[in-house]
Amino acid sequence: MPTKHLTPEILNKLRLEAVRLRLDGHTVAETAARTGLSAPTVSAAWKAFREGGWDAVAVRQRGRRAGQAASLDAAARQALETALATLPPTGEPAWSSRGLAEALKGQGHRVSPRAIDHWLERRDLKPEPLALNGLARRRSQLGRWYRQQLAPVLAQVKQTGGAVWQGGARTPPPDSGLAEEPRRYQLYLHGKRGALFTRVLAAPPLADDYLALFERLLATTQVPVALIFRGADLQAAPAVGDWLSQHPEMRLVMMPAGLPA
Amino acid sequence: MTSLTHLQKLEAESIQIMREVVAETENPVMLYSVGKDSAVMLHLARKAFAPSPPPFPLLHVDTRWKFRAMYEFRDRMAEETGMDLIVHINPEGVEKDINPFTHGSAIHTDVMKTEGLKQALDHYGFDAAFGGARRDEEKSRAKERIFSFRTAQHRWDPKNQRPELWKLFNTRKHKGESIRVFPLSNWTELDIWQYIYLQNIPIVPLYYSAERPVVERDGALIMVDDERMPLEPGEVPMMRKVRFRTLGCYPLTGAIESEADTLPAIIQEMLLTNTSERQGRVIDHDSSASMEKKKAEGYF
Numbered sequence: 001m002p003t004k005h006l007t008p009e010i011l012n013k014l015r016l017e018a019v020r021l022r023l024d025g026h027t028v029a030e031t032a033a034r035t036g037l038s039a040p041t042v043s044a045a046w047k048a049f050r051e052g053g054w055d056a057v058a059v060r061q062r063g064r065r066a067g068q069a070a071s072l073d074a075a076a077r078q079a080l081e082t083a084l085a086t087l088p089p090t091g092e093p094a095w096s097s098r099g100l101a102e103a104l105k106g107q108g109h110r111v112s113p114r115a116i117d118h119w120l121e122r123r124d125l126k127p128e129p130l131a132l133n134g135l136a137r138r139r140s141q142l143g144r145w146y147r148q149q150l151a152p153v154l155a156q157v158k159q160t161g162g163a164v165w166q167g168g169a170r171t172p173p174p175d176s177g178l179a180e181e182p183r184r185y186q187l188y189l190h191g192k193r194g195a196l197f198t199r200v201l202a203a204p205p206l207a208d209d210y211l212a213l214f215e216r217l218l219a220t221t222q223v224p225v226a227l228i229f230r231g232a233d234l235q236a237a238p239a240v241g242d243w244l245s246q247h248p249e250m251r252l253v254m255m256p257a258g259l260p261a
Numbered sequence: 262m263t264s265l266t267h268l269q270k271l272e273a274e275s276i277q278i279m280r281e282v283v284a285e286t287e288n289p290v291m292l293y294s295v296g297k298d299s300a301v302m303l304h305l306a307r308k309a310f311a312p313s314p315p316p317f318p319l320l321h322v323d324t325r326w327k328f329r330a331m332y333e334f335r336d337r338m339a340e341e342t343g344m345d346l347i348v349h350i351n352p353e354g355v356e357k358d359i360n361p362f363t364h365g366s367a368i369h370t371d372v373m374k375t376e377g378l379k380q381a382l383d384h385y386g387f388d389a390a391f392g393g394a395r396r397d398e399e400k401s402r403a404k405e406r407i408f409s410f411r412t413a414q415h416r417w418d419p420k421n422q423r424p425e426l427w428k429l430f431n432t433r434k435h436k437g438e439s440i441r442v443f444p445l446s447n448w449t450e451l452d453i454w455q456y457i458y459l460q461n462i463p464i465v466p467l468y469y470s471a472e473r474p475v476v477e478r479d480g481a482l483i484m485v486d487d488e489r490m491p492l493e494p495g496e497v498p499m500m501r502k503v504r505f506r507t508l509g510c511y512p513l514t515g516a517i518e519s520e521a522d523t524l525p526a527i528i529q530e531m532l533l534t535n536t537s538e539r540q541g542r543v544i545d546h547d548s549s550a551s552m553e554k555k556k557a558e559g560y561f
Contacts, residue, residue, distance in 0.1 A: 169499055171518075185499075204477060206495035233474035233498040236485060240497070257472035257500050 012058040015045035019057055022046050072119055076109040080119065084200040093189050093216040094197035124172040125198060129190035130228065130255070132164075145256055153226050153251050162224030162249075165217060166190040168231035169205055187213055189227075205232070207239040214243065218250055230255035268456055274428065275302075275444035276309040278407060279391065282442050283316055285432040286389035289442075292378075293319040293346070295331040296508045297464050298393030298445055300338075301453055304462045305444065306391070307342060318345035320381055320390070324373035325350060326361060326510035328486050334465045349381035361512045362491055369510070375558055379415045382439060389440045397449045401553035407446045413437030417557050450506075451531045458524040467505045470522040474498035481515030 006014075014035045021031040022042070032039045048056040072080070080100060088099050095103075097113035097120070104111050120126045135146035154164060167189040174181030187205050188198040201209065210232065217225060229252055234240045244252055265273065282289050291306060293299050306315040319342075321335060339346035351359075354372045361369040382390060396403040406422045408430045423431050434440065445453070457464060475482040476490075476498050483490070485498045490512060492498070503516035504527075521527045 169497075171499065171501060204499055205497065207497055208495055210497060231500050233485065233500060236474065236492065237495075237497040239495065257474075 008059060008061060015041070015048075015057050015059070016054070018042045018045045019049045019054075022049075072111055072115060073109075076104060076111050077119070079104055079107050079109055080111075080116065081200070084198065085202065087199070087212060087216070091216060091219060092197060093213050093220055094187060094199045096195060096197050120196070120198070125186060125200060126196060127168065127170060127186070127188055129166045129194045141256070141258075150228065150253050153253050157224050157226040157251055160224050162226060163192075163221050164226045164228070165221075166228045167213070168229055168255075169210075170231045189213065189217060207237045210234065210237070210240055211243050214247070214250055214252075218247065224249040224251070226251045226253060228253050228255060268452060268459065271448055271452060272305065272308075272456070274447065275305045277428075278430070278442060278444040279306055279309045279315075281430060281432065282389050282391065282440075283310075286434075286440065288385070288387050289317040289389040289391065290320045290347075290382075290385065290387040291315065291317055291391040292393070293321050293335070294393065294508075295321065295327065295335045295338075295465060296393065297453055297457060297468060298395065298448075300462050300464050301448075301456055302391060302393045302445060303338065303342065304460060314343045317391075318347050320347045320349065320385075320387070322374060322377045322381055323348050323350045324369065324377070324510050325355070326369075326373075326512060328465070328467055328484070328508060328511045328514075330465050330467050331508060334463075338463070347381070347385065349377055349384070351377035351380060360489075361510060366513050369513075370555065371558070375555060382415065387439065388434065389442055391442050391444060393445050394443045395445050395448050395450070395453070399552050401556055405443065405446075405556070407443050408432060409441040409443065410434070411439050411441060413439075415439070415558075417441075419553065419557065451528070454524065454528050454531055458528060465508060467508060468527065470502050470504040470519045470526075472500045473503050473516070475501050475503055475516060482518070483514070484511055484516055486511040 014037050018031050018035045018037055018041075021034060022028070026034070028039050028042050028046075031037075031042045035042065037045075045057050083100060083103050084095055088095050088103070090099055090102075092099055097116040100116050101111055101113045104116075117126070132146070132150075135143055136151060137143065138146070157164065167187070170186050170188070171183055172186055174183070182202065185201045185204050186198060187201070187209060188196060190196060199209070199213075214227070217227065227250060234252070234254065244250060291302065293303065303319070306317075310316060319339060335346070351373050354377065357372075359369055359372045364372075381387075394402050394405070396405075401419070404419060404422075405417075406425055408423065408425065409417060410423065411417055413436075425431075432440065448456075456462070474485045476485060476492065476496060477483070482501065482503055484503070485492070501516075501518060502520060504519045504521060505514060505516050508514060519530060521530045
């Protein structure tokens with residue numbers, strides 16, 4: 001019987017029962033059959049008993065105890081929000097969790113990148129990249145878009161040793177869920193293995209914000225880039241069009257509206 | 262005796278009003294704004310006079326600034342119903358290139374809608390015009406009668422309206438007077454949506470949520486429907502999941518952020534909302550009591 005779904009209390013009762021049965025002379029197989037535990041679990045409980053007595057039979061509590069999670073204090077949260085509105089001094093296209101952790105460390109806040117990841121996730125600031133695997137075979141609008149528009153660009157960029165990034169602009173829902181709260185505007189990129197780089201602005205991003213993102217992306221990667229982008233009508237911005245025509249090493253592929261994320 | 266549902270009662274009332282107008286007036290017309298209320302009104306008119314097409318034309322007072330999807334839908338519906346479609350654009354407005362950006366929403370509405378409507382009614386000599394206004398839309402509409410009489414100059418006097426007790430309508434006109442008739446007066450926005458759902462009435466796709474390019478103007482989400490929309494320096498429209506609760510000229514109509522892309526989802530959203538659909542119309546914020554003022558001057 002798989003024990004993962006059992007609560008620690010029930011699992012511990014069964015482990016104690018297994019030890020009692022073993023003490024009564026039942027084999028591992030018989031004990032496993034009678035308690036519903038797996039043979040390795042019965043053996044592990046028996047071994048723990050032999051090495052540490054009855055007290056050692058119970059499994060340790062899973063995960064962190066309540067209240068032990070690394071939490072961000074108000075000052076750290078404020079520092080994060082301030083930083084996210086700016087461009088990172090490191091030259092990265094936008095803020096990564098690691099970059100934010102470093103920046104906060106410089107201001108005296110010791111916060112791990114993982115804690116920042118969780119904070120971003122809680123605030124709905126961690127959009128997921130589009131899973132490109134398998135799109136070529138899909139018989140949907142998304143599949144057609146991939147085959148007809150994206151695949152040729154990806155092939156060209158890969159031929160020149162380039163990189164594939166994804167990104168977009170979005171308006172996450174307000175923190176509190178109240179519509180009256182000021183809107184937030186997120187610019188983001190997904191790099192290798194889906195690593196997130198993001199900025200969060202108080203006003204809709206302007207052409208300069210997009211261009212700063214693109215310029216830094218090219219500077220960071222140092223190779224041609226195919227950027228799959230969504231959430232903005234960049235064709236309506238002449239400045240972006242001009243910049244793209246001057247930077248053929250950046251191939252921008254807009255995701256059509258209405259496609260699922 | 263079977264009792265009617267509230268929608269059936271509203272339907273019966275609207276159909277009776279339409280038949281009454283056709284019986285009592287000489288040259289009626291249906292104002293067709295291409296929105297959801299117009300869609301319901303057109304559907305009711307077709308029911309009222311089936312199997313023939315309704316015995317009056319459709320009149321669209323165009324401003325040249327409606328959403329592209331509305332024009333496509335309008336032409337499709339005119340073809341499907343077999344009704345005559347009269348499209349009137351104020352030629353003086355065209356000559357002066359009146360538009361919402363350089364002239365502002367008030368002048369644009371006055372010239373292209375109010376004056377345009379008056380011109381069309383005079384030109385074709387219509388003595389009764391059906392409109393899809395509802396009482397729950399706006400306070401000045403709430404007090405307007407179903408049969409709303411207009412002077413020869415198309416002016417409305419809110420303090421001089423005829424009683425409509427027991428749904429008895431006095432359709433007698435003085436010389437030169439015309440009537441604006443509102444068969445959907447007693448419907449609510451929710452009724453409209455429920456009826457559209459139950460009767461499977463086609464509507465402009467803009468009512469359904471989809472990703473659309475929008476910019477923010479004074480807190481309103483304005484869709485960039487064509488290249489005529491002037492953008493601020495450096496401004497980039499964002500693609501956001503929005504829909505429209507009301508449709509008008511696209512630069513003057515605010516979208517709402519919504520996930521409702523089906524009729525049941527829209528109805529569910531309606532049940533939870535506590536704001537008027539016209540909150541999204543820029544023209545309604547021009548000045549206090551602006552709608553009543555516009556209506557007194559002849560606005561639909």
